[in-house]
Amino acid sequence: MNYTVDNNGYYGTYGGAYVPEILYGTVEALKNAYLDVLQSPSFKAQYAHLMKHYVGRPSPLYCAKRLSERYHTQIYLKREDLNHTGAHKINNAIGQVLIAQQMGKRRIIAETGAGQHGVATATACALMGLECIVYMGATDVERQYLNVQKMKMLGASVMPVQSGNKTLKDAANEALRDWCCHPDTTFYVIGSTVGPHPYPDLVSRLQAIISEEIKWQLQEQVGRDYPDYLIACVGGGSNAAGTYYHYWDNPKVRIISAEAAGLGVDTGQSAATIHLGKLGIIHGSKTLLMQDDDGQITEPYSISAGLDYPGIGPLHAHAATTGRAKVLAITDDEALRAALELTELEGIIPAIESAHALAVLPKETFGANDIVVLTVSGRGDKDMETYARSPLINSSRQSA
Numbered sequence: 001m002n003y004t005v006d007n008n009g010y011y012g013t014y015g016g017a018y019v020p021e022i023l024y025g026t027v028e029a030l031k032n033a034y035l036d037v038l039q040s041p042s043f044k045a046q047y048a049h050l051m052k053h054y055v056g057r058p059s060p061l062y063c064a065k066r067l068s069e070r071y072h073t074q075i076y077l078k079r080e081d082l083n084h085t086g087a088h089k090i091n092n093a094i095g096q097v098l099i100a101q102q103m104g105k106r107r108i109i110a111e112t113g114a115g116q117h118g119v120a121t122a123t124a125c126a127l128m129g130l131e132c133i134v135y136m137g138a139t140d141v142e143r144q145y146l147n148v149q150k151m152k153m154l155g156a157s158v159m160p161v162q163s164g165n166k167t168l169k170d171a172a173n174e175a176l177r178d179w180c181c182h183p184d185t186t187f188y189v190i191g192s193t194v195g196p197h198p199y200p201d202l203v204s205r206l207q208a209i210i211s212e213e214i215k216w217q218l219q220e221q222v223g224r225d226y227p228d229y230l231i232a233c234v235g236g237g238s239n240a241a242g243t244y245y246h247y248w249d250n251p252k253v254r255i256i257s258a259e260a261a262g263l264g265v266d267t268g269q270s271a272a273t274i275h276l277g278k279l280g281i282i283h284g285s286k287t288l289l290m291q292d293d294d295g296q297i298t299e300p301y302s303i304s305a306g307l308d309y310p311g312i313g314p315l316h317a318h319a320a321t322t323g324r325a326k327v328l329a330i331t332d333d334e335a336l337r338a339a340l341e342l343t344e345l346e347g348i349i350p351a352i353e354s355a356h357a358l359a360v361l362p363k364e365t366f367g368a369n370d371i372v373v374l375t376v377s378g379r380g381d382k383d384m385e386t387y388a389r390s391p392l393i394n395s396s397r398q399s400a
């Protein structure tokens, strides 16, 4: 099985570029340019410099001793939460904004759910002196208030979106509409491994720095460059794609992805796309999609704004369908419990998205000598309101 994109932009049956006529030329231009730009010495030098001196990479691979004792295995956390702006999103945003600059585009648009990609893009634009417009569902504007304030301070215009259930899907719809109106001047910085080809591949390559580092960090710390398990959460799939990138072809590495079950896969209040989705097209890509019998998109639900999406990156749809990745659906409550557990055992407050990956630990059985690498995609600052309001977290704190 092949987990790199083919010449037409597909991973197996998933992917492609389903864009309106007006965007065809713009998407083709990006498709024809991106590999050359990524491989050019000037891009590589600028990107490496910024990753090291601005973002603070390499992010640590931290051996979590107390968490390991709890689960009778060897758990290493890939600390993307320690990046500048607090998540993995900056790896991609800086790369795409550099590409935009090379292509002569000075107006940047982005969609955001949890606000991390919006903050990362606004940061890259402030750094490079570019105009930045971020579309964000009105529900997410409320639940990720801190990130909205950050984006504004960074000079971005935040556009609240009132359609649908006012979350990530609706923000992406609006960003695509904007792009259709300004295809020549505007670069659309997509925040995950979603969208028309070449975005899923472009974002995967920019996030591949995560597994590039895991390889040498494991070699240094445990004497071999691969783990027995890799675990990551999947919204659109970018932190997972980066975590798995250099390991897809290694059959010794088992891959487990966590998607958001919301209140439960069968409750009608869920964002578990791989469990519930059927083949469809969303935001320019053929993939698994939550939809009703008439093909209308089902509104997703998750406590986590970053995982609250009815689609999934085509790469992850392919990995799940072919059995390369095992996918667990994690409920809101399971994620909240896992967030509290990491905080209590290791003193790390994770993003609620990352907490979905942590909630895999009690559901799997690992060997005592297994090396388990789990990506903590972001930090919990943006979720403090959600955590503070959670009876589950509060009751535990009061009884402690």
Ligand SMILES: Cc1ncc(COP(=O)(O)O)c(C=O)c1O
Pocket: 087, 088, 113, 114, 115, 116, 117, 191, 192, 193, 233, 234, 235, 236, 237, 238, 239, 240, 305, 306, 307, 351, 353, 354, 377, 378, 379
């Ligand atoms: C901290 C964090 N983790 C994970 C995600 C999910 O995105 P992806 O699946 O692209 O990594 C988000 C999205 O906003 C996020 O903010």
